Amino acid sequence: MTEHLITHLRHVDIAMPDFERQRAFYTGLWGLTDVGGDTDVRFLAAEGSPERYIVRLRKSPEKRLDLVAFGAATPADVDLLAERLAGAGVNLVHEPKALQTLGGGYGVRFFDGDGRVVEVSAGVETRVHRRIEEREPIPVRLSHVVMNSAQPEATVAWYVKHLGFRLSDTLRIGARGEFMWFLRCNALHHSFAVARGPHVALHHASFEMRGIDEYMRGSGRMLRNGVEKVWGPGRHHAGDNTFSYFLDPVGNTVEYTTELELVDEDTWHPSVHDLTNAEIIDQWGTANEMNEFVAARSFNDVDKGLFVPPPV
Incomplete structure (x- = not known):
């Protein structure tokens, strides 16, 4: 692959049975902001980041990594990446499509060589973020x-x-x-x-x-x-x-x-x-x-x- 189609890391999504305790840790101690979701899924943002969320928590009977998500510059880059992955025999979870998670966008999901789910997306809405102040000990x-x-x-x-x-x-x-x-x-x-x-x-x-x-x-x-x-x-x-x-x-x-x-x-x-x-x-x-x-x-x-x- 000659072009560098991946631009940056977006978010990491994890699942666990002890959902409420996990949510309380990341919002009450770790310093993230709960920006939406429902009783079984919560999206957590960093105050200094334009990403709509950087951690997704999901209630599940089993602890697992749901996926790791990266950004691409344009929907055309997502399409090009998906075409190359499919041509190389990579197992797609789904073809490029409009995403239904917070911030929307256009993305593709696939399994890496170890079986993790990876998402690459473009056109995701940004959030209004702010400069973290001096001595403010929360993630950027x-x-x-x-x-x-x-x-x-x-x-x-x-x-x-x-x-x-x-x-x-x-x-x-x-x-x-x-x-x-x-x-x-x-x-x-x-x-x-x-x-x-x-x-x-x-x-x-x-x-x-x-x-x-x-x-x-x-x-x-x-x-x-x-x-x-x-x-x-x-x-x-x-x-x-x-x-x-x-x-x-x-x-x-x-x-x-x-x-x-x-x-x-x-x-x-x-x-x-x-x-x-x-x-x-x-x-x-x-x-x-x-x-x-x-x-x-x-x-x-x-x-x-x-x-x-x-x-x-």
Whole structure:
């Protein structure tokens, strides 16, 4: 694929039985705004983002990732992408059509190589957003999502081949080999990444804060409210972004971050960063040790939604 038809990350949609507790966490603690829905589906926006919503919660008997959604510039690009995907044998959930979710638009859904549902859309209505104020510790936007895969090399190759993502950097752990690949669809170092895991699942969803002070204040709010911290606060080397990872009420890992690196497409060359170097793990040296326990918290539960389209 020569053209870069994917422009940006739009939203991540998750389902769970404990719906009300999940909604209360994301709106009452995490800092998102409930902008609509019904008793079983709620759409949550970031005050600093023009996206109509960045997280969709759905009540379901089973915990699953419903889908991850990306943007395209025009409906014609959605059609072109769908034509190429179908021609390459990719299983479409539905052909390009008018979307019935909040914000509307025109989009196509399909299964990636691991069985996740991916949506690409254009013409979605924007929302009136605002500048996040100094010391206001709420997300500006959805920064990136990371997925676990038992066959990560094949998953990375799928996204590069079919969706035109570019590899920014790779992480490895000494002789144990490579375990995370950062992919970009625009100037941000990564909007999507793939981690090696024991099964397919959501690894984490990351939310951009206004700056370092807001990031630390948000992290502190989680700690004061007894939200389980997985890892942080610290600063990654690959991507150069800050990190504080927590568990939401149903065990998904969510991250506060800021200052994700911008990449010059004309000069950037991917590197392999070895986490046996402590400064690669955390430039600041402030985070708790990255050990097997921390890694296992982000393995998450086996995704029950593989190759099964969500009902909405």
